[in-house]
Amino acid sequence: MKKLSARRRHPAAALVVLLLALACTGGLYAVFAPADKAQADETAQSLTIEEGKKLYAVDCASCHGTGGQGTSDGPSLVGVGAAAVDFQVGTGRMPAATSQGAQIPRKKPVYTQAEIDALAAYVASLGAGPAIPAESQYSPEGADIAKGGELFRNNCAQCHNFTGKGGALTHGKYAPNLEDVDPKHIYEAMLTGPQNMPSFPDSTLSEQNKKDIIAYLDEVNSQDTENPGGLELGGLGPVSEGLFGWIFGLGGLIAVAVWVAARTAKAKKS
Amino acid sequence: MSSQIPEENLPAAQDTAHGAVGVADEKNPFADPGLPPHEHRRQDIDERAAKRSERTVALLFTVSMLATIGFIAAFVAIPVDKIVYIFPFGHVSALNFALGVTLGVSLFTIGAGAVHWARTLMSDEELTDERHAIEAEPEVRAKVMDDFRQGAKESQLGRRKLIRNTMFGALAVVPLSGVVLLRELGPLPEDKLRHTLWSKGKLLINQNTGEPMRPSDIVTGSLTFAKPEGLEEHDHDFNNEIAKAALMLVRIQPEDIKDKRTMEWGHEGILAYSKICTHVGCPISLYEQQTHHVLCPCHQSTFDLSDGAKVIFGPAGHALPQLRIGVNDEGYLEALSDFEEPVGPAFWERG
């Protein structure tokens, strides 16, 4: 794990990602640039807003209203901020199917990051709200993992489980598994409180606190997480351990017992 | 015998036991034919097969020895913190994996060898043991009873009632010393479960930042945990105090708050509830900001924070206690009193 995460945190990694993004969309510096920096370029900004407005009219207006004022099918987007849009659309939750279940699930995103940024810029123009965080805000680098763990157990584990494996809420709702969720999206979720998740604004959970939590999750719930003891069995605790103990533990031993007690094959009479 | 059921109607009297007749005939077509004749295994008649079995057993024992050597080698050679990726187990401790597998193999092969030996080479002829009744013969029983009566008589226990009664009395009373000693296990409950650290004027300290909070810090839809001012993690009784004082802060739009008292005890829609579930005391904080429901992860009691934290589902018996809060002169959130009722699980004296 050390190797991979080290590679991911390598200074050149951001550059590689940047180049890829450029190749795809052409001139998408806004992805990694802080929102206030983007505001500096007035013309680019208003252009993005225009694009966002077009996209919004096609896929969002039917539920959220033509001006983002909200309808019976969707909440008002005035003041939710760019961070909320980036999270909802970036994790594929939006646009949602018209008839969802108890909760809108994470899906493959429909839009490219450029389109999401345009949408976010448009929604942000409707009313002030949390901006999309800069990489320096959410990058786990240099954060205190242990402190993050403590914060996670106090603020997050009650819904998302010890290491963020997710858990049940009322009436079919759930807190999703956080394995390998983009740190940016984790940050945005804490900031904006999507769906039934409460928000943890900077005033009560500081930027550094959020970084620590992200660093902790990166350590304990990713593809490369160490499980010294072996199979983690979903990381769900005694339920899956008990099931494994019954099926493979006792089941295996009973299979052995059947062999021990079975009659040895008799010689064929000839 | 309390039963007045005729003895011949008891199932025991309706014995339909089969004797081991041996030969089935018209009268007894279901007779027990007796043990089937013993059949030989290959190993019994073919020395080459037996030799193969012998070699298999010896091989298993040899594998065990090798695995033990492997165990020791792994113990010596592999660093305790070495992590390796092994499919499909993931990034596991190399030492734990190596020790587990080698120990497992070394033990399992001893067992497999012994069992294979027993199954293929030791005699597999079934033998019979007779059973004997557990109950003693009537003469033995009579002898025991006589002996007992004799002994009891010689002790004069039945005759000298004073000795009997005082002895039983002494034996009955003496364990009380042990019971009394247990008194030192802990203090009496008194009113310990009724009070928490909260009191008028205590600031609400954000557990994440360690700072007091202003109403503007708590935004609608957010969730914050607070402890009373002056309680620090390093304090000796931190755990005992936080177990009662833990607080959960939410902010709900005033028009969404259904209960008048709930509104009044809060501050501008900021509501402070005990974080300790009233069922069996789990820290409850699975807050759904759209429904204002809070769910307990232990037993799924659900409370409606917009309605005085009333129980709307699950095994909890009463609402979460709410703490009256206000703002002090400097604009920080403070408690206006202790909780009005005991926090946490209900108990006999709660009332």
Added chain:
Amino acid sequence: MSTNTSTQPRSRGKAPAGERVADWADGRLGIYSLAKANMRKIFPDHWSFMLGEICLYSFIIIILTGVYLTLFFHPSMNEVEYHGSYIPMQGQLMSEAYASTLRISFDVRGGLLIRQIHHWAAVVFLAGMFVHMMRVFFTGAFRKPREINWLFGFLLFVLGMFTGFTGYSLPDDLLSGTGVRFTQGAILSVPIVGTYISMFLFGGEFPGTDFVARFYSIHILLLPGIMLGLVVGHLILVFYHKHTQFAGPGRTNKNVVGMPLLPVYMAKAGGFFFLVFGFIALIAGIASINPIWNLGPYRPDMVSTGAQPDWYMGFAEGLVRAMPGWEINFWGHTLVLGVFIPLVLFGLFLGVIALYPFIESWVTGDKREHHILDRPRNAPTRTAFGVAWVTGYMIMLIGGGNDIIATHFNLSINAVTWFVRIGFFAGPVVAFIITKRICLGLQRRDREKVLHGRESGIIKRLPHGEFIEVHEPLSQEALYTLTAHEQYKPVEIGPTVDEHGVERKVKGTEKLRAKLSKAYYGEESQIPKPTVEEYNEITSGHGHH
């Protein structure tokens, strides 16, 4: 006896060393008479007879590994700041108990393996006892003379649950601490004395600084000590009663057929110990259990979702989760029924199965010894009762994991809870009815087989064109085995008016007994097995049908 040996002194000088040692021991311990009775003792072979061995061996494994763990574990709740090798806990405040468990897991070479063997063996131990108990139940092995051994086994299961629970609580991690908190809350619900018991158990308010040390002595000394005694007693009784066996040719209530202790059973049973140990070591090498480093140190104001006890307490957990929140306030007191009823039900539900042998023997009035096992189908009411009990148990086990079930099957947790609430009452009833029907169906099939033989699969055409399947008569062995069980007739109360016309009073217990007996052995509860006359008529008459 002693005069015989003294007249013929053994030539001790010439005997091989082994014999000399044995002679020495015999002179002091009398081992030869013990060996005479036991060395070639017969044990029947059947895989289900080895379930108890799985339990015994996992118990031994738990003791061995447990002793090792005590060498490193500090049963103390003193707060320390962690500075060991596990990065995500650096600088965290935790109890010494938790810190030493981290040390065992990360710094003691092989410590993690031993911890995992210990815990996996505990899970297997309890599961093994459950299945072993069910085997004994469904085959009627608990009948006279084994009722006491049934109780020994039951006590071992219950004590095992509590030993497991106290052990699970020792590391003082966030998950087990939540479990201890639950226990404390449940204790508080006990009327009148609840708060006192809680204060005494925890040395004051929860969590205090005492419970780890107290649970430690309960976990490593008190409960295992009692269990060890019970295990020894259990084994002595198994030897003394001799093992039960299934009906079969040559196997009667007066004998036991199988392999001798020396050498076959010794090799198999001894070998099986190594198989069990090896298998559990292997599991501990590849699968993680209770990774306490992920859980964090216990703090009474923190919690994680998915807070469950180990599986054997899941039944109690389910009862508590399914219970509605009833609470009665009166005269300044609170009766916490929402917690106390599950607590009582927990004891009652387990108690019913413990007392079952005595209930059944009262209903049958049978005072004979039973060494031949029942096939479950031949005791339909007992089997149905057992399945109903297991169904209730399993539904509560599901209830104990309702949140995990909800998230993994995309269900509503409220719906799962309602399913459990209804299922706890309806499930056992349905299971009882279905099981009884299945048993009767199987009995009917056995009867058909005995009377008409086995379906051979060969189709024959009769001269007048009808097709029939040829039935082969059963072997004598099969005929015997299928008819070896005995069938009780229901108890009747008898005439309630005596010869003088005076009405006799019929006691309530007597009526109940007659009623139960009818439910057990009445016409609707068993299929009469074929009689000799029926068999003769069919076989001697017009050939096969």
